[in-house]
Amino acid sequence: MTVNLAVVPVAGRGTRLLPLTKSQPKEMLPVGRKPVVQYVVEELGRCGIGRLLFVTGPGKTAIENHFDIDAELIANLRETGKEELLGELAFEREDIEYFYTRQRRQLGLGHAVLCSRPVVGNQPFVVALGDSIIGRNAESRVVATMIEHFLASGADAIVALEEVSPREVVHYGIAQPKTAGGEVFELADLIEKPSVEESPSNLAVAARYVFSPAIFDCLAATQPGTGGEIQLTDAIRMLIERGRRVLGVRLNRDERRFDIGNFESYFLAFAEFALADPQLGAAMREKLGALLGREKGSPCC
Ligand code: UTP
Numbered sequence: 001m002t003v004n005l006a007v008v009p010v011a012g013r014g015t016r017l018l019p020l021t022k023s024q025p026k027e028m029l030p031v032g033r034k035p036v037v038q039y040v041v042e043e044l045g046r047c048g049i050g051r052l053l054f055v056t057g058p059g060k061t062a063i064e065n066h067f068d069i070d071a072e073l074i075a076n077l078r079e080t081g082k083e084e085l086l087g088e089l090a091f092e093r094e095d096i097e098y099f100y101t102r103q104r105r106q107l108g109l110g111h112a113v114l115c116s117r118p119v120v121g122n123q124p125f126v127v128a129l130g131d132s133i134i135g136r137n138a139e140s141r142v143v144a145t146m147i148e149h150f151l152a153s154g155a156d157a158i159v160a161l162e163e164v165s166p167r168e169v170v171h172y173g174i175a176q177p178k179t180a181g182g183e184v185f186e187l188a189d190l191i192e193k194p195s196v197e198e199s200p201s202n203l204a205v206a207a208r209y210v211f212s213p214a215i216f217d218c219l220a221a222t223q224p225g226t227g228g229e230i231q232l233t234d235a236i237r238m239l240i241e242r243g244r245r246v247l248g249v250r251l252n253r254d255e256r257r258f259d260i261g262n263f264e265s266y267f268l269a270f271a272e273f274a275l276a277d278p279q280l281g282a283a284m285r286e287k288l289g290a291l292l293g294r295e296k297g298s299p300c301c
Contacts, residue, residue, distance in 0.1 A: 003124045003147045003210060004050040008040060009112035010130035011057030011103035016262045025060045027130040029260055032273030036260050037063055037130045038091055039138035044128055045094045047143040053099040053119055054130070055112045063130075067098055108229025114219040122213050124150065127232075132207035133258040133269065134160070136276055140255040143208055149184050150210040155245040157215060157236055159187070160208035162251045169194055172204035173233040175248050187246045192225075192233050203248065205233065206257045214244060 014026035021029075027037040044052060054063060069092045077085050103115045113127055126143055134140040146158045161175050176189040177200075191200060209232075218238040225231045240246050251257065258269040274284050 001124075001151060002048070003126060003150065004048060005053065005120065005123060006044050006049045006051070006126040006128055006143075007053045007055060007113060007116040007120065008037070008044075008128050008130045009055045009103070009109055010037060010060055010063055011055050011106060011112050011115075012109070012131070013057075013106055014131070014261070017260075017266065023059060025063055026260060027060075028062045028066065029266065031133065031258065031260065031266075031269050032277055035066065036133060038066065039133040040128055040130055041067070041094065041096065042091060043134060043138040043140055044126070044143060045096055046139070047126075047141060047147070049126060049143070050095065051097045051099065053101060053116055055103050055115050056100055057103045057106060064100060067092070069093070107224065108227075108231060110219050110222055110230035110232040110235050113232055113235075114216065114230065117216045117219075120213065120216075124210065124212050127209040127211065129207040131260045133260070134206070134208060134251065135255045136258075136272065140251070142249065142251055142255055143210075146208065146210045146249050149247060149249060150212075153245065153247060155186075155247045156212040156239050157244070157246040158210040159190075159236065159246065159248050160206040160251055161203040161248045162206040162255075162257050164202055164204045166196055166199070166202050169196060169199040169202055169204065174199050174201060175203040175205065176200035177203070177248060184247055184249050187240065187248050189240060190233050190237050190246075192231065203250070206251055207259070209236075214239060218242070 010025060010027045014021035017026050028035040041052065056063060074086065074089065077083065099119060101115055101119055103112045134142060142160050146160060150158045164172060170193055173190050173192050174194050175187050176191065178186040178188045215235055218235040219230065222230050222235045222238060225234055236246055259265045260269060275281050
């Protein structure tokens with residue numbers, strides 16, 4: 001058995017990024033040279049995913065268009081002598097079959113995953129959030145590692161975890177490991193946005209999961225929480241309460257999570273990718289350095 005199906009929820013409204021997201025999906029926002037969701041798909045392709053199900057919603061057709069093969073554009077580039085740009089469309093030929101389903105009401109991430117049930121059926125699957133990049137060039141192998149642990153352990157869920165600073169735990173779902181240390185460990189609980197004092201660790205849930213179909217019954221039984229949304233974290237807690245095994249896998253140092261969901265982390269992600277750009281990075285460093293120097297020199301307000 002292997003796991004080669006990924007569900008990518010992209011139906012959220014992205015209200016924290018208004019007005020940017022009023023008429024365009026946040027998953028299509030640029031980070032460096034590519035839209036966020038392209039990094040997600042390329043990462044999954046490298047981890048052996050061959051079938052990808054987007055859970056989409058209103059205003060998200062740009063995502064479907066992006067992954068179509070655009071024969072007209074290809075012909076136009078050839079006819080106008082711009083063959084060197086064809087490489088930029090290589091991702092269209094990624095060896096992945098795409099499927100789409102709709103989340104007809106935006107009732108939260110857990111609900112979006114539940115909407116995939118009729119297509120996923122009775123097989124294990126990956127969930128990768130469409131608004132989060134893992135690793136600077138999305139070269140993370142964490143999903144492949146998680147699949148290996150899933151198959152070897154017989155667990156019902158594997159959750160990627162990232163160390164965050166103790167102050168930041170209030171923004172995330174935080175893991176309570178059963179045993180300390182190691183790259184992979186069993187979880188005793190998950191706490192959504194704990195206070196700094198009550199947080200059981202500084203390991204935050206980081207946008208990648210592997211599930212057995214057992215998660216669907218838990219999602220179906222999960223009551224709406226904050227803001228009337230069905231939380232994926234609550235369904236994972238239910239798995240643990242029902243005696244199922246849930247493991248955490250730590251992201252390594254090169255696998256930082258870039259979350260595009262709020263302006264601060266979006267700006268930081270864009271700046272970091274632009275500074276690392278193979279062609280423009282050096283010039284950007286120089287220009288931004290000069291800009292920062294000027295700001296330092298300017299009178300304080
Ligand atoms: P968020 O938790 O950031 O929610 O989504 P959101 O609704 O998009 O954003 P805000 O809070 O209004 O700013 C994490 C991922 O889950 C998807 C999003 O598209 C994003 O990729 N999602 C979220 C859904 O597919 N459906 C939902 O109902 C909520």
